[in-house]
Amino acid sequence: MKLTKTIITTSDGSKTIAIKEWNEHYHSTHGAIQESKHVYIDAGLNAIGNNISPVRILEFGFGTGLNALLTFQHAEQNNLPVEYHSIEAFPVDKNLIEQLDYPEKLDLPRTVFNKMHQTPFYENIKLTGNFSLYKIKQKFEDFHPKETYYNLVYFDVFGARVQPELWQPAILQKAYQALTKNGIFVTYAAKGQLKRDLKVLGFTIETLSGPPGKREMIRAVKI
Ligand SMILES: C[S@@+](CC[C@H](N)C(=O)[O-])C[C@H]1O[C@@H](n2cnc3c(N)ncnc32)[C@H](O)[C@@H]1O
Numbered sequence: 001m002k003l004t005k006t007i008i009t010t011s012d013g014s015k016t017i018a019i020k021e022w023n024e025h026y027h028s029t030h031g032a033i034q035e036s037k038h039v040y041i042d043a044g045l046n047a048i049g050n051n052i053s054p055v056r057i058l059e060f061g062f063g064t065g066l067n068a069l070l071t072f073q074h075a076e077q078n079n080l081p082v083e084y085h086s087i088e089a090f091p092v093d094k095n096l097i098e099q100l101d102y103p104e105k106l107d108l109p110r111t112v113f114n115k116m117h118q119t120p121f122y123e124n125i126k127l128t129g130n131f132s133l134y135k136i137k138q139k140f141e142d143f144h145p146k147e148t149y150y151n152l153v154y155f156d157v158f159g160a161r162v163q164p165e166l167w168q169p170a171i172l173q174k175a176y177q178a179l180t181k182n183g184i185f186v187t188y189a190a191k192g193q194l195k196r197d198l199k200v201l202g203f204t205i206e207t208l209s210g211p212p213g214k215r216e217m218i219r220a221v222k223i
Contacts, residue, residue, distance in 0.1 A: 003019050003020070004019070004020040004021060010028065011029065011212070012030075012032065012212075014101060014105050015032065017092065022162045026063050028188070029213070030212040033106070035212070036067050038211035039187070041070050041074055043208055043217065044219070048152055048184065054082055055081070056083045056085070056150045056152070057071065058145065062087065063092060063156070066100075068084055068133065069113055072116075072131045075131045081129075085136065097113075097114075112127060122134070122135070140157065141171070143174060145174050147177050149178060153183070153185045154187075155172075155185060169197050172197055172198060172201060173201055179222045182222065184219060185198070186218070187217065188210065188211070190218050195207070203222055203223070204220065204221050
């Protein structure tokens with residue numbers, strides 16, 4: 001199905017992409033930057049121990065690059081080395097990326113954001129001394145992770161309402177395999193079935209308060 005993508009403004013004033021045919025968005029309409037920061041930076045990156053360097057992150061769904069940009073900002077502000085790997089099968093068109101306002105909203109140079117998008121797939125690019133980016137152009141279904149390599153997984157796929165197949169144990173298991181012992185998995189979702197599936201895989205589950213507009217979110221730790 002051909003998907004129609006348009007830019008919309010969310011409640012915190014930052015933009016995101018809407019998919020008309022699915023009535024779905026790349027981020028929460030209650031605040032794109034707020035949601036990404038709450039789920040992936042505050043509940044994820046901030047929960048990683050100080051003794052880990054570099055922090056190796058695997059993202060499911062590069063999308064607009066907002067999570068990557070927020071992570072870059074955190075790495076720079078905290079002088080924290082980060083290796084950021086991100087999987088994306090359907091990169092966002094350049095004309096939509098140009099309409100996103102994240103660098104301006106986060107007071108970061110547009111050149112950094114552009115470079116993240118222009119970085120070819122399968123090339124390891126050092127954006128600064130602290131932050132390197134490696135993008136993987138693949139469907140999650142076909143992805144085989146580097147096992148026990150990552151400290152943190154950002155599980156940021158579209159909702160189960162529109163892509164239920166991406167929330168199945170077979171995909172979640174890839175995240176589990178990718179993580180080191182004590183590695184952290186974070187996602188904006190909080191469904192009971194997801195918690196049960198993660199538990200069966202070998203995670204311990206924490207239910208945390210969600211970003212604006214969402215009561216709960218999940219943080220899971222590989223034991
Ligand atoms: C919620 S968005 C990711 C948002 C992103 N993390 C950000 O910061 O903008 C989900 C992403 O998953 C990608 N995607 C959807 N189905 C996929 C699949 N089967 N394999 C790989 N990527 C997929 C979409 O193209 C989209 O970019």
